[in-house]
Amino acid sequence: MQPYKIYIMQYARRDASSSEVLLGDFHNAPCEMGYYMWALSNGEHTVVVDMGFTEEECGKRAGRIWMADPAKNMDAIGIDPAKVEHVIVTHLHYDHVGNYALFPKATFYVQEDEMAFWTGRYVKYRVFNQAMNVDDVVAMVRFNYEGRIAFCSGRMEIVPGITVHRVSGHTKGMQMVEVVTASGTAVVASDASHMYRNFQEYTPFPILHDIPGMLDGFELMRKLASKEELIIPGHDADVMKRFPAVADGIAIVE
Ligand SMILES: [Zn+2]
Numbered sequence: 001m002q003p004y005k006i007y008i009m010q011y012a013r014r015d016a017s018s019s020e021v022l023l024g025d026f027h028n029a030p031c032e033m034g035y036y037m038w039a040l041s042n043g044e045h046t047v048v049v050d051m052g053f054t055e056e057e058c059g060k061r062a063g064r065i066w067m068a069d070p071a072k073n074m075d076a077i078g079i080d081p082a083k084v085e086h087v088i089v090t091h092l093h094y095d096h097v098g099n100y101a102l103f104p105k106a107t108f109y110v111q112e113d114e115m116a117f118w119t120g121r122y123v124k125y126r127v128f129n130q131a132m133n134v135d136d137v138v139a140m141v142r143f144n145y146e147g148r149i150a151f152c153s154g155r156m157e158i159v160p161g162i163t164v165h166r167v168s169g170h171t172k173g174m175q176m177v178e179v180v181t182a183s184g185t186a187v188v189a190s191d192a193s194h195m196y197r198n199f200q201e202y203t204p205f206p207i208l209h210d211i212p213g214m215l216d217g218f219e220l221m222r223k224l225a226s227k228e229e230l231i232i233p234g235h236d237a238d239v240m241k242r243f244p245a246v247a248d249g250i251a252i253v254e
Pocket of ligand 1: 093095096191
């Protein structure tokens with residue numbers, strides 16, 4: 001198996017504060033968040049991780065600043081989304097699912113209890129539904145009826161060298177992605193750790209499903225990654241400074 005390159009593709013940003021990203025922090029220190037999709041490719045397999053929100057959705061969410069069309073980002077690294085067969089959906093929050101229409105041939109890999117949760121009894125509460133776009137959930141339900149959802153339960157290898165792990169914490173069925181690269185095993189944590197400081201300081205992000213699940217996730221990503229530098233958080237603007245750029249708004253781990 002050839003090792004994978006991980007492309008980190010930024011499509012939006014937001015000026016946030018430390019109190020919005022660290023549970024129990026009351027400093028309100030400036031803190032920039034990035035919004036990303038990830039593509040994993042080794043020449044044989046291409047797997048996309050998460051789909052970002054749409055430009056239209058961006059306009060409805062305060063403070064989010066649109067930076068790049070996800071389709072253009074993929075074009076810049078030679079990926080035609082219309083041909084992508086595997087899309088891992090780390091969780092169903094609006095900023096990770098919106099661009100499903102770009103992937104007409106894809107199977108979507110979702111944890112079984114993530115799908116169950118967002119079609120279940122708690123979604124009527126604002127504390128949960130504020131991070132959702134119901135149209136995304138309806139689309140996923142339709143894809144399920146069409147046989148395009150692959151349900152994961154816990155740990156599952158998607159293709160050789162790429163394995164998802166359910167970690168809960170941020171959402172009921174949050175999953176992160178273990179990837180074999182030439183530098184060692186990397187973890188695309190997505191929102192299992194939004195920022196570097198979340199896993200480094202064992203401090204959860206305040207949008208939270210269960211704290212023990214979040215902490216177990218931090219432990220698991222540290223165990224899986226060959227070194228801490230190969231843990232890629234889901235929303236830290238620093239990611240784009242720590243890895244080299246291959247195109248405007250796109251960094252690479254190899
Ligand atoms: Zn997110």
